[in-house]
Amino acid sequence: MNIKRLSWVDGAKGFLMILVVIGHYPGQLDFPLVKYIYWFHMPAFFILSGLFFKPVIEKGLMKGSVHKRFMQLIVPYLFFLGSITLIRYGIEIGSGNLDISWYVNDFWTLVVGGRFARGAYGVFWFVTTLFFTHLFFLWMTKYFSLTKQIIILAISYTIAHYESFFAMSVIGGAPDTASQTVPMIWNIDVVLMAVVYFSLGYYMKSIWMNVSRKWLIVALISSVTAISLDRFHVIDYHLSMKFLRYEHFILDLVIPITFTLALVGIFQFMAAQLSVKWLQTIEKHSLTIMYLHIFTDILLNDYFTYGLVGFTAFGLVVPIVLSIVIQKFIPHGKLLLGGFRQKKTAPNPAIMN
Template sequence: MNKKRLTWVDVTKGFLMILVVIGHYPGQLDFPLVKYIYWFHMPAFFILSGLFFKPVVEKSLMKISIQKRFMQLIVPYLFFLVSITLIRYGIEIGSGNKDLSWYVNDMWTLVVGGRFVRGAYGVFWFVTTLFFTYLFFLWMTKNFNRTKQLIILAVFYSIAHFESLFAMHVIGGSPSEAAQTIPMIWNIDVALMAVVYFSLGYYLKSFWMNVSHKWLIAGVLVSISAVLLDNYNVIDYHLSMKFLRYDHFVLDLIIPLSFTVVLVGIFQLIAAKSSLNWLQKIEKHSLTIMYLHIFTDILLNDYFTYGVIGFTAFGLFVPIVVSIIIQKFLPHGKLLLGGFSQKKASSNRAVT
């Protein structure tokens, strides 16, 4: 991938990260913006992640590939999990909470993770799901041909929808409550749905690398039509990957794909004429922003009054500052933020 192509990917991911922050705004908005953000922002991340997937054929390289992804995803996950928890427990102890059972129950919830952790950990499910999505797709591409891969994906997609149907309509209640009645560590079951989006990024790589004007227009028309149909109550579409809410077997592909086509197409056009450095910088610190934007609001909302703009500004600025501090002042700071390179690791072993 050349530099221009990498630029539009970074810019698109930076914009999506802004949408992630806005999507967690706890207040009420006049326009159902959050609902529409959830239609596509998480699927888009999985699609763009699939763009960079490289199959591993040799058995000897499988362990190396998994280790790399573990260091890039799970090490930062554990770092932020422990860091936020220590601060939370410090606040709890300072406020007089000495109930040992509360801490034991809280720790157990953190171990299970996924949809069972809320509040400051509201986005942690994405990283563990992405890790297992990568493992699923790595296994598929190594052991099966393209036809069998598509069959497996169809089975995964169907199982995911059956699970959603069971949670939303048999168990019932709010999506978060219904989903939490189905036990699963680290939201591994969500990877059944995520791997389908991930595969679309990989299989359609040539399409995504240069979205034509024709497809961009088609994506705009489908996206606008979906919003209008929803606004006039012709459809009532929702998508929440975290809480297993997949509302429609067909629309769960069409709507996220159409919005992603629009975003990618637009930012490819813009990136060809402008660098949009500010979005690239947001993407550069996206991991820290993802982990800390909700926690930032939890720490600050007692001292500041702000709407969605203030929430978004704090949710971006504070984590970026923290990210810079971690990288510059903490030992192995870049590694803690996912900056692991197999080449660097190999060269370090060679030196020692």
């Protein structure tokens, strides 16, 4: 993997992390920026994750691959879940909340996780969904031909839309409330949708790795057109993977792919012309930013008054500082932040001969 490619990938992921922070801004904005961010930012993360997926074909390597992803995703998940919970419970006890039933109910909600964990845990669903998406795609690529993989993905995509229709239309109400009528631990059912985006990153690798000027222009024009159609009320499109809100069988593919293609193309062009080191820094600490930006606001908004810019700045800077502190001063800090690396084993002479 060459440095130039790493540069644009890290830059794009760093920018997407900024969008994640902005997307959780609790205030009101004149322009529906958050709506358009949700059109593509989470699908883009799954697409970029699929871009670097490596199938496991050889016998005996599946366990190692699963272990690696567990250490990189679930260990940090448990670390931040436990850390935030301890601080929250300490604050609750300090404020006089000694209601045992409250702690039992709250803890059970955290165990279930996914769309049921709100507030400081609002983004935790993504990591568990990504982990099980990776497992699902590992299984698909190991045991099924390409044709059967595509059939499985089509079925998965269809089931996801039926589930969304049931929650949004049959149950009805606000998406967050409606989706919570469908019981599921860790948002594993979102894998049905996520694996499709993940697979697009893997199958379309040759396109993502070198977005041509023609495709970039098409993607940009299409993205601007989609926003214009929404602004003029020709369409009213929404997408929320966390809350099972998939509203359009075609646009749920077209819009995320179009916007992600534009994003990737722009950052490939930028990386070739400019330095994106500041975005690479954000990407380097993206896991901590993701877990802590909402909690940072919860802790600070009683002491500071700030708008979108302040919210975003605090949501980036504070977690980055904490990420550096954790890695330098806490035993196994890098491991707790997903920095697990498997030891390379010597090649088997029998295989090489």
